[in-house]
Amino acid sequence: MWRSRMVDGEQEVVYVTLGGDVLKKGGRAFRAATADQKYLKAQGISSRPANSSIEVPEEIEPYASRCGEDALELAYWCVPESVEACYRDAGIRRLRQWQADCLSSPEVLSGKSLIYVAPTSAGKSLVSEVLMLRQLLFRGRRALVILPYVSICEERVSQLRGSFGACGLRVEGLYSSSDGKWHTGADVAVCTIEKASALLNRLLEDDSLLRDVGVVVVDEMHLLGEEHRGYLLELILIKARLSANMSAASAQGLQIIGLSATIPNVQLLADWLDAKLYVCHERPVPLTMSVASKKAQTPRDPDGLVPLVEECARAGQSVLIFCATKDWCEKAATLLAEELWEKCREGVMDEVRASRIRLLEELKQAPAGLCPILANTVPSGLAYHHAGLTVEERHLLEAAYRKGVLCCLCATSTLAAGVNLPARRVIIRSLKVGAEALDATRFRQMAGRAGRVGLDTKGECILMTRSAKDTEEAHALLSAQLQPLKSSLTSQRLVRAVLETVALGLVRSVEDLEGRFARSLLRFFEEKPAGSEETWCCGPEDVPESLLKDIREALAYLKAQKLVRVDEAKEMGDSDGPLHFGSPQGASPSASPSKKSNVALMATPLGDGVVHSALRPTEALSVFEDLQRARQGLCLDSDLHLIFLVTPAASIEPDWSRYITYYEKLQPRDRAVANAVGVSPDFLLKQVTAH
Numbered sequence: 001m002w003r004s005r006m007v008d009g010e011q012e013v014v015y016v017t018l019g020g021d022v023l024k025k026g027g028r029a030f031r032a033a034t035a036d037q038k039y040l041k042a043q044g045i046s047s048r049p050a051n052s053s054i055e056v057p058e059e060i061e062p063y064a065s066r067c068g069e070d071a072l073e074l075a076y077w078c079v080p081e082s083v084e085a086c087y088r089d090a091g092i093r094r095l096r097q098w099q100a101d102c103l104s105s106p107e108v109l110s111g112k113s114l115i116y117v118a119p120t121s122a123g124k125s126l127v128s129e130v131l132m133l134r135q136l137l138f139r140g141r142r143a144l145v146i147l148p149y150v151s152i153c154e155e156r157v158s159q160l161r162g163s164f165g166a167c168g169l170r171v172e173g174l175y176s177s178s179d180g181k182w183h184t185g186a187d188v189a190v191c192t193i194e195k196a197s198a199l200l201n202r203l204l205e206d207d208s209l210l211r212d213v214g215v216v217v218v219d220e221m222h223l224l225g226e227e228h229r230g231y232l233l234e235l236i237l238i239k240a241r242l243s244a245n246m247s248a249a250s251a252q253g254l255q256i257i258g259l260s261a262t263i264p265n266v267q268l269l270a271d272w273l274d275a276k277l278y279v280c281h282e283r284p285v286p287l288t289m290s291v292a293s294k295k296a297q298t299p300r301d302p303d304g305l306v307p308l309v310e311e312c313a314r315a316g317q318s319v320l321i322f323c324a325t326k327d328w329c330e331k332a333a334t335l336l337a338e339e340l341w342e343k344c345r346e347g348v349m350d351e352v353r354a355s356r357i358r359l360l361e362e363l364k365q366a367p368a369g370l371c372p373i374l375a376n377t378v379p380s381g382l383a384y385h386h387a388g389l390t391v392e393e394r395h396l397l398e399a400a401y402r403k404g405v406l407c408c409l410c411a412t413s414t415l416a417a418g419v420n421l422p423a424r425r426v427i428i429r430s431l432k433v434g435a436e437a438l439d440a441t442r443f444r445q446m447a448g449r450a451g452r453v454g455l456d457t458k459g460e461c462i463l464m465t466r467s468a469k470d471t472e473e474a475h476a477l478l479s480a481q482l483q484p485l486k487s488s489l490t491s492q493r494l495v496r497a498v499l500e501t502v503a504l505g506l507v508r509s510v511e512d513l514e515g516r517f518a519r520s521l522l523r524f525f526e527e528k529p530a531g532s533e534e535t536w537c538c539g540p541e542d543v544p545e546s547l548l549k550d551i552r553e554a555l556a557y558l559k560a561q562k563l564v565r566v567d568e569a570k571e572m573g574d575s576d577g578p579l580h581f582g583s584p585q586g587a588s589p590s591a592s593p594s595k596k597s598n599v600a601l602m603a604t605p606l607g608d609g610v611v612h613s614a615l616r617p618t619e620a621l622s623v624f625e626d627l628q629r630a631r632q633g634l635c636l637d638s639d640l641h642l643i644f645l646v647t648p649a650a651s652i653e654p655d656w657s658r659y660i661t662y663y664e665k666l667q668p669r670d671r672a673v674a675n676a677v678g679v680s681p682d683f684l685l686k687q688v689t690a691h
């Protein structure tokens, strides 16, 4: 394929050969392109999009002569030589046995969805990368990678650029301040959940989802059950699959690859996505877990943290300490630096010492300047790490820890869920995370950081306790199972799902909503009666009553808020009705459609606006109400009204008695603005009484 890419700010045209080598535009590239095309034509593969995919790359040169018989070789899976070399540089020479077993399904290699489960640090990313490469190189499709946090997105972008870049593939990160546009030249988009949802809506509007995207990779898929963001992840997959089933391109299909932690009902995910399930329990570096209860220690170190760190410091091993709060992190780093100052320096190579001094200089140059705590701790190879640090500071400290310049980080739980920074020993100092109790999911994430692949022969996790009750709870945590996955797409979240699917034209009638849409929900698979039909083409028969009731309520709400219109007069005919899937294109639906419920559903302009805003319907309606009020009279006497209008909608609950104190101090003109936007004395009184 010919590609255009930016190199040092200059546009450069390159040819990527069949074998994945990148050649600059010129005589050699043209000769290679002609030879490749001739060869592919002889194999019956034309350059027309409909016939251009290489279904069995193992039969095509140069892969045919490279792939051999050994499934642990990257070449066996048709990874181009150039990419293989990059993996080798990163320490990946051969696949692990479980990785090869997981890939070894012919159905998955030809595009069936896959859910796989493996312990932390098992090397889950590599499996998804091999499958992505097949879609990108041999089918000419694009890949969407969805990750839960910005920090992991950054890490994955640089890792994928390192490996995929070698064969001319371009990787784009869509998170934080990115404009969220997937530029045409980029083959892979790496996004957070929120950006992925907005991006998908845009792709669906352009009708380019199925034409372009061949694979969606979802990391940490068990987050689907998470209350605040999980529903958005479910909605992304619902929209993608509804679209895949509607498109004429569905023959090519959309492959969903989900990486999940061990949850008791992981089979549910596979059933829902009609995916193959692979489960591996092996950890490349064995993990031991223990509880350390408080012993009589020094007044400065009542928990006995210092000896646990000292043991590793003396052996030159790295330690991660998880603390409940930011304050604890800073205090722990200070305490350890003071207590271990001399010991931490013994045996430290001059080179490391010089690197620590350089790190201090770099921190000094960072926009926030050098924090006095870090100034004290870094020379001993210690630092704290929490959300109070700036992005630059965090990057500097993470890089230093990775290189071994720092040997101990005192961090909050966000580090466990974010970047990949393993340690020989993980110490969890409390059974609390902030004010909340430490649950099994977070505990596993933290413990999973123990043991660095290739560097350690084992990993250790020590859970510190302060009382007999704590010790009992800690032992329970060691053996605790994660909670079974349960859909969080309920009430107002279900309202959003109905609105988005209707506005995007993925659901076009009440029958469609109660049939195909209902069957695309994870809840349908949680609640469906045994033996019920699983095909998408059925109507509401078999859909559990409670689910139908909730969907009808969501629709009633949307109608009442004038976000969706139900056009009773317009019955959906065969030409404009929902496509019926699971049956050949154009074949009549197997379930006889009830004409009565086959009435058209469409979003109103306000409904479309709500979807475009990417806000929750309730938030968007409240913004709309504010804007309508502002249209009747915008108060420019002071800045308050404008500030109110541009403040992002957020569901925060203020301290109402403090709020009243501020309200009482407002100038009369500002108070008039407050009254005009609905913050009246009556309203405030009600809030104080209610809370």
Ligand SMILES: Nc1ncnc2c1ncn2[C@@H]1O[C@H](COP(=O)(O)OP(=O)(O)OP(=O)(O)O)[C@@H](O)[C@H]1O
Binding pocket: 090, 091, 092, 093, 094, 095, 096, 099, 118, 119, 120, 121, 122, 123, 124, 125, 126, 420, 448, 453
């Ligand atoms: N076959 C392999 N040979 C050597 N190293 C490997 C192999 N596969 C993966 N790795 C390395 O193992 C480390 C962990 O891999 P990865 O981040 O994919 O793990 P993971 O299973 O996604 O873990 P987590 O759940 O913690 O994110 C990485 O440094 C990766 O380069």
